Amino acid sequence: MDTENSPDTNNEPGHETINASVLSGNKRIAAEFVLNDNYGSGVELTLTFAGQSYKSNAPTYFEAMNKIRLILEKDNIYPICYGACENIYPSGTTITTATGRTAYRCRPGKPALSSDIVDIFEIDSSCTPVTVQTQKQFNLKWRESITPKKMKKIIRIGPKIRTVCHILCVTLWISAFAYKFIAREAASGNIVFLLIILGCAVILFPALPFFESVSKADLKTRKSMVTVPVEKQLSVLAELGIKLRKEDFLKRIYDGISKETLESNPYTPLLFSFGNRRQNEQNKKWEWLSDDAFTFDTECVEGYDLYSAVFERLSALSKGLFDVKNVTGEINHGLKSASVSFSLNDNEYSWQLRYDGNWFDVLVIGRINTLLKNMGCDKFFIMSAPGWTINIVFCTEETKTRMNSLVPMPYILEFSEDDNKKQPSFSLRTNYASFSNNMLCAGTFDLMLNNPVPDDFLVLAPDKPIGSSTFLQVAFNTSTNTAKKTAKKNSGKTVTDPDYSYTLEAGFGGKRRSLAMYRLNTKDKDTVLQLLVDYWRDQKAPDVSSWENITGELK
Numbered sequence: 216m217d218t219e220n221s222p223d224t225n226n227e228p229g230h231e232t233i234n235a236s237v238l239s240g241n242k243r244i245a246a247e248f249v250l251n252d253n254y255g256s257g258v259e260l261t262l263t264f265a266g267q268s269y270k271s272n273a274p275t276y277f278e279a280m281n282k283i284r285l286i287l288e289k290d291n292i293y294p295i296c297y298g299a300c301e302n303i304y305p306s307g308t309t310i311t312t313a314t315g316r317t318a319y320r321c322r323p324g325k326p327a328l329s330s331d332i333v334d335i336f337e338i339d340s341s342c343t344p345v346t347v348q349t350q351k352q353f354n355l356k357w358r359e360s361i362t363p364k365k366m367k368k369i370i371r372i373g374p375k376i377r378t379v380c381h382i383l384c385v386t387l388w389i390s391a392f393a394y395k396f397i398a399r400e401a402a403s404g405n406i407v408f409l410l411i412i413l414g415c416a417v418i419l420f421p422a423l424p425f426f427e428s429v430s431k432a433d434l435k436t437r438k439s440m441v442t443v444p445v446e447k448q449l450s451v452l453a454e455l456g457i458k459l460r461k462e463d464f465l466k467r468i469y470d471g472i473s474k475e476t477l478e479s480n481p482y483t484p485l486l487f488s489f490g491n492r493r494q495n496e497q498n499k500k501w502e503w504l505s506d507d508a509f510t511f512d513t514e515c516v517e518g519y520d521l522y523s524a525v526f527e528r529l530s531a532l533s534k535g536l537f538d539v540k541n542v543t544g545e546i547n548h549g550l551k552s553a554s555v556s557f558s559l560n561d562n563e564y565s566w567q568l569r570y571d572g573n574w575f576d577v578l579v580i581g582r583i584n585t586l587l588k589n590m591g592c593d594k595f596f597i598m599s600a601p602g603w604t605i606n607i608v609f610c611t612e613e614t615k616t617r618m619n620s621l622v623p624m625p626y627i628l629e630f631s632e633d634d635n636k637k638q639p640s641f642s643l644r645t646n647y648a649s650f651s652n653n654m655l656c657a658g659t660f661d662l663m664l665n666n667p668v669p670d671d672f673l674v675l676a677p678d679k680p681i682g683s684s685t686f687l688q689v690a691f692n693t694s695t696n697t698a699k700k701t702a703k704k705n706s707g708k709t710v711t712d713p714d715y716s717y718t719l720e721a722g723f724g725g726k727r728r729s730l731a732m733y734r735l736n737t738k739d740k741d742t743v744l745q746l747l748v749d750y751w752r753d754q755k756a757p758d759v760s761s762w763e764n765i766t767g768e769l770k
Contacts, residue, residue, distance in 0.1 A: 233336050237264050238344055239292045246294070248336055250276065258315070262294065274471045274493060275315020277305050277335055284347050293344035298335030300342035304354040315471075321357040358479060443481035445474055451621065452482070455614050457489060457507040464504045467493040482621045483599070487606045507532065509607045513575040513600065521575060522555040522568075529583065529596060532609040536592055537583065548572075555579065559586065571640065577605065577656055581631030588630065597626040625665070629656050640678040641751055645671055660747040664740050667691040675750060683723045684756035685730075689743055690718040692736075717743045720765070721757050731766045733759035 233248040246264035260279035261270045269286060273279035280298045287293065297303045297318065305318040320331040345353075445465070452458065459465060468477075468488045477485055490510030492501045509528050511521075522544025530539050542557040553568040553576060568576040577600065584595045597615045598607045599622070608618070612628060619625040643650040643659070650659065663673060676686040716738045723731040735757075737743065749755040 235262075235336065235338075236295045237262075237287070237292055238295055239290075243295070248296075250336075272494075274491065277315040277318065278471060280335065281347050288346050293346075295342075295344055296336050296338050297333045297342060299344040299350070300338075301345045301350055301353045302357070303333065303335065303342070304350060304357075321354065323357055323360045442478040445477050445485070448477070448481055448485050452485070452489075455617060456610065457486070457505065457608060459489065459505055460503065464493070464502075467504060483624060486599075486608070486622070487604065490606050507608065510604060511575075513577065513605050522553075522579070525575070526555065526557060529607070529609075532596070532607070533594070534609075536590075536594065537587060546570075560590070569640075575605075578629070578631045580607065581629035581656060584628065585630050595628055597628050599624050599626045625662060627656070627659075627662060631656070639681070639754060642676050642678075644674045644676075655751060660744055660751070664744055675747060677754070681750070681754045681756050684721060684750075685724065686722045687747065687750050687757065688720050688722075689747070690720075692716040692718055719743060719746065719757075719762075721759055721762070723756075723759075731764070732768070733762035734765045735759075735762045
C-alpha cells in the first residue's frame with residue numbers, strides 16, 4: 216500500500232501524531248492529526264493545518280473525524296485519508312475495533328473481507344475525499360448490492376417444504392399435459408378444471424428456486440444478513456441476562472452506531488456496544504452502558520495498568536463470584552515481561568503472562584475460568600474477538616450456546632492452566648488476516664475450523680523451531696459450490712459435515728534446500744484441532760511417520 220500519511224515515531228503512550236494533509240479547493244495543505252486515547256473514556260482527535268486547529272471528542276476516532284469533517288465541509292475543505300473516502304466505512308464490529316480506527320474498503324456487489332480492513336488515518340492514491348453524506352449514501356448502496364434480492368423468500372422455504380413443492384408442481388404439470396391428450400373432447404367443466412390445474416402450477420412455479428441452488432451454508436450466511444429490529448434484539452438479550460443499565464442508554468449507543476447498522480448486523484455490534492462506556496453529557500462522567508458485558512482494545516497495554524482495569528471490570532461482571540482484591544499489573548518493555556498479582560478468597564496469586572509488546576494476553580481469561588471451575592462455579596467468562604477488540608460476557612455454558620445461535624462470530628469458553636514456564640511466541644496467518652501471539656488460544660483454532668472460509672488456509676509458526684519443526688499449516692479443501700456446512704447441534708457444538716476436508720503440511724528444517732515437508736489429508740476436524748493445539752500449547756511436533764513425504768515437490 217502506498218501510504219502517504221505517516222505516524223510520528225516519537226509518541227507517548229495513548230498519544231499519537233500523524234502527518235497528513237487536507238484538500239482546500241484544488242490546493243493541498245500539510246496537516247497533522249493528533250490522537251489521544253484514554254481507556255474507557257473515549258478518544259480525542261485534533262486536526263491542525265494552516266494555523267487552525269479543530270478538536271473533537273467522541274467514543275471512536277471515526278465518529279470524531281466525522282464531526283471535524285462536517286465543520287470543514289462548509290468551507291469546502293476535506294481531510295485526505297481513508298476515513299474521508301467514499302468507499303470506506305466501518306461495520307458494526309470494526310467501529311469498536313481499535314477505538315474505531317479501522318474500517319472496510321467496500322466494493323459494489325462484493326462482501327467486505329478481513330483483507331479489506333484499512334486504517335482510517337492512512338491513504339493511497341485511489342481514494343478521493345468526499346462529504347460525510349456522500350460516504351453514507353455509498354455505504355447504503357453497497358449494502359443493497361450485497362443483499363440477495365430473493366433472500367427472504369428463499370430462507371422461508373426450507374429444504375423439505377421445497378422438495379414437496381417441487382413434486383406437487385411437477386405433478387400438476389404432468390396432469391395438465393395428460394388432460395390435454397386424453398380429454399380432447401372434454402366438456403366445458405373439464406376445461407375449467409384444466410385451467411385451474413395450470414393456474415396452480417403457474418402460481419407455484421415462481422415461488423420455487425428452480426434456477427438457484429442454495430446450500431445450507433449459504434442459508435446460514437443469508438440468515439445473518441436478515442435485519443432484526445433493535446427492540447427484538449434487546450428483548451432476546453434480556454432473556455439471556457444481558458441488559459442495558461438504563462433504557463435511555465440506547466440513545467447513547469445510537470450516537471456511535473446507527474440503528475440501521477445494528478439491525479442489518481444483528482446482535483454482535485449491539486453486544487460490543489453494551490460493553491462500552493459513554494460520557495454523560497450533564498455531569499461529564501463516563502458510565503458503563505451495561506453491567507453484563509465488557510469490551511476493550513487488546514492492543515493497548517502500554518500507558519496504564521490495563522490488567523488491573525480488566526480484572527476489576529471482570530469482578531464487577533461476575534457480581535462478586537470473581538471477587539478479586541489488590542490487583543496489580545506490571546508491564547516491563549525493557550525486560551519483555553508481563554505479570555499480574557491479586558488476592559481471591561484469602562489466597563494470593565502471582566501470574567507471569569505472555570509478553571507481546573502492547574498486546575493483551577487473552578489466555579489470562581482462560582486461567583481465570585480455571586480458577587472459577589475449581590471453585591465450583593457454573594458461570595464463566597466467554598469471549599468473542601473478531602479483530603483487535605474483545606467482548607466478554609459472564610454466563611453459563613447453556614447461555615453461551617444460545618448466544619452462539621444468534622451471532623456469526625461464536626463466543627469462546629477457554630480454560631488454561633496456571634503454567635508459568637517460558638512459552639515460545641507463535642504467529643498465525645490466514646489468507647485474509649494475521650494474528651499476534653497474544654491473540655491465540657485453543658478456542659481460536661476451534662473457531663476457525665468450525666467456521667471455515669472456502670479455500671482458505673492457516674499457517675502456525677513458532678519464533679523458534681520446535682525440535683526441527685518450523686511450521687504447521689492447514690488448507691481447507693472446499694469451494695463455494697461444493698461446501699456444505701450444517702448447523703447440527705451436538706451438545707451445543709457446531710459439527711462440520713464430512714464434505715469438508717483438510718490438508719495438513721508440516722515443515723522441518725530451516726533453509727529451503729534442507730526443508731523436509733510432509734502432508735496428511737483428512738476429513739476429521741477433531742484430529743486437525745488436536746494437532747494444532749498440541750503444536751501451539753504443548754510445543755509437540757506432529758508424528759509424520761505415516762504422512763506423505765512431499766519434499767520432492769519443493770525441488
